[in-house]
Amino acid sequence: MNAEAPGVPTEAPTCYRHPGRETYVRCTRCDRYICPDCMRDAAVGHQCVECVREGHRDVRQPRTIFGGQVSATPVVTYTLIALNVLAYVAEVTSSRIVNEYAMLGVATDPFGIVHPGGVADGEWYRLITSAFLHSPPEASFGLAHIVFNMWALWAIGPQLEQVLGRWRFTSLYLLSALGGSVLLYLVDPAGAAVGASGAIFGLFGAFFVVAKRLRAPAGGIVFLLALNLVITFTVDGISWEGHVGGLIVGAALATGYAFLPPGRGDERRRTLLHAGATAGMLVLLAALVAIKTSQLAGITVI
Structure with missing residues (x-):
């Protein structure tokens, strides 16, 4: 010793x-x-x-009922609004922005003759870039187009982002926008469209699903959705395909987020199921675009 x-x-x-x-x-x-x-x-x-x-690593981070991390600031919603506004400023500055990035399946002239251009010609980016563009001020809807869409995003986006979490909300928004473009491509490939309306309708559908899952009042969103659907099918110049496509995708994806897993499961299993639902929707939309593109491949292009 x-x-x-x-x-x-x-x-x-x-x-x-x-x-x-x-x-x-x-x-x-x-x-x-x-x-x-x-x-x-x-x-x-x-x-x-x-x-x-x-x-701190051992402390479990608080989660929402759908698995999202609790966050007081709707970062994604504000970012999406900023991107839409910046894109609008860009298109007002240069008319080429709309021509080059709007949703267009196949390019045709006034005589119906198909020309190179559009999604069918390999410009797949139009399926999503069009969702960040809106009608220019001199168009029929003018500023009202972007003003209404951004108001709707600001009104319901933060609530959905809070309950779903950032990555689920981002996926929901982008895939709803993509869904609107895909339905337009399938039904009217020669049609052109711009606007975040497909994504907004997707948020409408998701809000309804989430409200039903939480057993919260859904009358307000039902009225808003019904009113916008009436406008969609009664006012000329509105792409109903974009609205309906976004609504279907948003509601379907939100159903996966809200009801998978069916019971109380561990966080890892829930995240995997939600990621799988997101990837599955993306694969489905990509497959529909690929099938339609192959069908249009036989069209004579001059």
Whole structure:
């Protein structure tokens, strides 16, 4: 057994992160010496920065009923609004933006003759870029087009983003927009369209599904949806395909998010099921576009 020699001073302990600093305070979790710069207040005593960091990893992050992380700021909603506004400024500045990025299945002239261009000619990006463009000020709907869509996104987007979580909400929005473009491509490939309406109708459908899942009042969204459907089918110049396509995709995807798994499952299983539903919808829409493109491949192009 070792013993300290009488009269020899004992070396003072130092901080494990700062060896040159003397201290007599220990971390209550790992028992290592820590200096004032490394101390973090704990329920009892102090802990070192590493133990505090490790403790935070063990704390389970709060989740919504659909598996999304709880967030007070609707970052995705605000980002989407900003992107739509920036795209509108760009198209007002240059008329080429609409011509090059609007939804167009096949390009035709006034005589119905098909020309190179459109989704069928490999411009697949039009399926999604068109959802960030709107009618220019001189068009029939003018500013009302983007104003209504952005108002709707601002009104119901934050609520959906809060309950679904960011990645589910982003997927829902983009796939609803894609669904509207795909239905237009299937039904009227020569038709042209712009607008976030397909995505907005997808949010309408998702809001209804989420409300039913949470047993919350859904009368308001039903009235808003019915009113917009009446306008869709009675006002000339509106692409009903874009609206209906977005509505179908949004409602279907939200059903997957809201009811999968059917019972209380672990977080990993739920995330995998929701990711699978998202990927499945994307694959389905891509397959429909590929099939339609193959059907249009026989059209003579001059």
